[in-house]
Amino acid sequence: MTMVSLGDLAQSFLLKSQATRLKRDADRITGALASGRVADVGAALSGDLSRLTADSRARAVTAGYQSAAREAAAQARATQAALDLVGGAAQALVSPLLRASQLNLADQVALAGEEARGRLQTALAALNTASGGRSLFAGQAINRPAVAESGVLLAALRAELAGATTADAAMARLSAWFDAPTGFAAMAYQGGIALEDVAVSATDRVWLGVTAADPALRAVLKGLTAAALIEDPALPLPLDESKTLARLAAEALLTGGERVTDLAARLGISEERIDAAQSRNAADLLTLELAQAEAIRSDPERLAVELEAVQTSLETVFAITARLSRLNLTDFLR
Incomplete structure (x- = not known):
């Protein structure tokens, strides 16, 4: 069976990329919670903007x-x-x-x-x-x-x-x-x-x-x-x-x-x-x-669940990043 592994630099880049994406999601969700409006109107209305x-x-x-x-x-x-x-x-x-x-x-x-x-x-x-x-x-x-x-x-x-x-x-x-x-x-x-x-x-x-x-x-x-x-x-x-x-x-x-x-x-x-x-x-x-406000109103309960999931994922990424940053040869060989 062929094993595919990631080098340290690639692994670091992947973690940073995930962290950036999760931060962006967190900003979007908190912004929607603060304003009471969805961030992406087109997506919320399934692309139907006629009304x-x-x-x-x-x-x-x-x-x-x-x-x-x-x-x-x-x-x-x-x-x-x-x-x-x-x-x-x-x-x-x-x-x-x-x-x-x-x-x-x-x-x-x-x-x-x-x-x-x-x-x-x-x-x-x-x-x-x-x-x-x-x-x-x-x-x-x-x-x-x-x-x-x-x-x-x-x-x-x-x-x-x-x-x-x-x-x-x-x-x-x-x-x-x-x-x-x-x-x-x-x-x-x-x-x-x-x-x-x-x-x-x-x-x-x-x-x-x-x-x-x-x-x-x-x-x-x-x-x-x-x-x-x-x-x-x-x-x-x-x-x-x-x-x-x-x-x-x-x-x-x-x-x-x-x-x-x-x-x-x-x-x-x-x-x-x-x-x-x-x-x-x-x-x-x-x-x-x-009517306009209702059409683009955000769902605070759903956003709260999404924010909690993003925060959990972000904490996981930070934990992995911190562990990898402390990894040495002795820990690697254990």
Whole structure:
């Protein structure tokens, strides 16, 4: 019978190789125990990665919807705050205008007109609000202000009202200018068409398409500009007509304020849908994350058994290596 023996160098190399392999196995097992994940995903899933890939893709898509929902929620909140400012400016001016319309005092009319110019600037500033670098009321023209400044707006209206001798005539011209495509839309509105509905989940698209050209906001601006011009030198109306114009402006602001409230309510519905979509997205992300974790979760009991076996084998290799390192001729001949 032929005997095959290993020389000392070959034997030493074999033991070192076994020790290295066993250490590598021990590192793999302890890493899997620490992370709770298998080290070789492909082997754990028998090479079938389709489910894991599908879950990863679904997570990426849902995370994208969640990001869009967060942006939409921030935009809706900022828009609501701006609408509150516009509505507040309209509401605050109604009482001074009605008071001016009832008192036979030119100074009271002048004071109401001065306050109206300040309220107009407040409303225009609110309509030019930007959030996250996006103009809120400019529609798809997100990189520019929605409306012109008050000086430009009032200058255009002074030209439009030239020659008007009664409050009714002045208000009729104002209404026509704000409604005509060649009026407010062409000379004061600087935005674009309304934004498309925003997808905030796989099944939900919400409306955020309010612009400064919305009829509700134009109604408020009409009342504010009418009030700002009740004592303007370009519109030299008699005191009685100025008082009438103050009353008409107050009525326009009341109507416009109600329409802005309706607009805010519609936006509030979108906010509720965004919140609901965010909750569903969060739940879907958690479900997908748990499914992925379960697919690649390590088995601690099996790993503990494997680690014990590796440690035993490693101890055996170390013991043999130590014994061989102490071997001399006398021990070899025994």
